[in-house]
Amino acid sequence: MAREVVTDVVCPFCGSLCDDGEIVLEDGKIVETRNLCTIGTTKFLSSQNGHRITKPMIREKGQLKETTFDKAVKKAAEILVNAERPLLYGWASTECDAHRVGIELAEELNAVIDDTASVCHGPSTIAKQEVGLPSCTLGQVKNRADVIIYWGCNPAHAHPRHMSRYTTFIRGFFREQGKQDRTLIVVDVRNTDTAKLADHFLQVKPGYDYEVLNALRAVIKGQPIRGEDVGGVPVSKIKEVAEVMMNAGFGVIFFGLGLTMSRGKHRNVENAIKLTIDLNEYAKFVIMAMRGHYNVAGFSIVTGWQTGYPFGIDFQRGFPYYNPGETTSNEILQREEADAVLVIASDPVSHFPASSISYMAKLPVIVIEPHVTPTTEIATVVLPPAIAGVEEEGTAYRMDHVPIRLRKVVDPPEGCLPDRKILEAILSEVRKLKSKT
Ligand code: SF4
Structure with missing residues (x-):
């Protein structure tokens, strides 16, 4: 053996x-x-278990039937060329060259291209466009940070090695004692497993993050706070934590969907960034989004280079146009505007609201996906790819925007091509079909 x-x-x-x-x-x-x-x-x-799809499929008489790669690509191209308002969604779990080809395909089709940020950290991007983002790399956090704040995120479950590899428990160049040299603060609506490890835990009433951020900013600016508590957090605790923040040598705020997807959305994030800016009057402080999917950061970097916009990019006018809330996937589906959808490297049927899914289920849907998912259940065409980072190389951007080269570890199942090759085949077929009309 x-x-x-x-x-x-x-x-x-x-x-x-x-x-x-x-x-x-x-x-x-x-x-x-x-x-x-x-x-x-x-x-x-x-990647090797029974839920793996290894053959392209086309739906016939309500059933997905195995077919050839060429027939599946042709069918996908026909659907996209015949659509007036195609939506190309997903992109968070594939590598940057697939993003590059996807943008080319969107431009060729006058389509909307959008990624999972529109339902997770899109508000962070909007906030960043408003006020900038004082940030750093995870290497700097590891070596320098002595105050770590997790706000509205639970890395113990969602990013299980984040605390041991980059932030809390690891020994750093200037933090030789690891956890003993660091103070962990958690702000959340629930007493999560991350909160149970914290030196200070601020349990916020759901929907009151903005107020607690404001209260911290007020204390830091020497302003009085009326009342006993703010957003469910005692004022005495807010003052105690503000003191810890102001006395940090190097502090960092990591924030998650508890901030971006609760009441206030991008205004919450904007206020958290302003808190970070305020803290720099006293201490070195930075802030970073806890990005979920491994290359959701890479998508906005590639679209930023190629279109100038980070997500929800509409090519219908023949040039890139961006207006979150108008050009983002759920709004387009809920207005019943899209007439075909291509999903790649994501599973919107598991995550979108029912109103979006019930409309999407009526449309022709092309899915580029290696596993059986709720989204493949509504697919018209399924094209199984090689899995980037397991069966194919590629570049991905870590949450701190550091590019990292993914390794190929094993060969993919026979006939499964990388996402970018599948997209190139569809793009080529689209161009052929368009040249005939
Ligand atoms: S990158 Fe992988 S190993 Fe590291 S924390 Fe995330 S899921 Fe775990």
């Missing part, structure tokens, strides 16, 4: 993009992972 260990493997699951994975292969099959968390391990092991 041939046994091999592939080292320095990057985990293509969450925005932490841990790059110290080891994958054990026996006869070319993944049998074990080392250093990765359970979520990362599952990503590698599930």
Whole structure:
């Protein structure tokens, strides 16, 4: 039995993009992972399990039937060329070259191209456009940070190695004692497993993050606060935590969907950034979004280069146009505007509101996806790809916008091409069909 260990493997699951994975292969099959968390391990092991799709499929008489790659690509291209308002959605769990080809396809089709940021950290991007973003790399956090704040996020579950690899428990160049040199503050509506590890926990009433941010800013600016509590947090606790923040050597705020998707949305994030700016009167302070999918940050970087906009980009006018709330996926679906959807590297049927899904289910839907998901259940065409970071190389951007090269660990199932190759085949077929009309 041939046994091999592939080292320095990057985990293509969450925005932490841990790059110290080891994958054990026996006869070319993944049998074990080392250093990765359970979520990362599952990503590698599930590439070989029974939920894997290995053949292209087209829906006929209500059933998905296996077909050839060429026929599936042709059908996908016909659907897209015949649509007046195609929507190309997903992109968060694939590599940057696939994004590049996807933008070319969107331009060719006068389509809307949007990623999962429109339902997660889109408000963070909007806030950043308003007030900027004082940030840093995770390496700086590891080596320098002595005050770590997690606001509206639960890395113990969603980014399981974040605290041990980059922020809280790891020893850093200037933080040789690891956790003993650091203070952990958690702000959340629930007493999460991350909150249970905190030195200070601020339990906020749901929907009151903006008020608590304001209260912290008021204390830092020496302003009085009336009343006993703000947003469910005692004023004495707000003052105590503000003191810890102001006395930091290097502080960092990580924020998640608890801030971006609760009442206030981008105004919450804008206020958190302003708090960070205020704190720099006293201490070095930075802020960073806890990006979920491993390359959701990369999509906005690639679209930023190519179109000038980060997500929700509409090519209908023949040039890129961006107006979140108008050109973002759920709004387009809920206005019943889209007449065809291409989904890649995401599962909107599991995450979108029912009103979007019930409309989407009436449309022709092309899905580029390696596993059986609720979205493949409504697909008209399914094209299974090689999984980036497991079966294909590529570039992804970590949550701190550091680009990291994904490794290929094993060969994909026969006939499964990388996402970018599938998109190139569809683009080529689209151009052929358009040249005939
Ligand atoms: S923390 Fe994220 S990137 Fe790191 S191993 Fe776990 S899932 Fe993978």
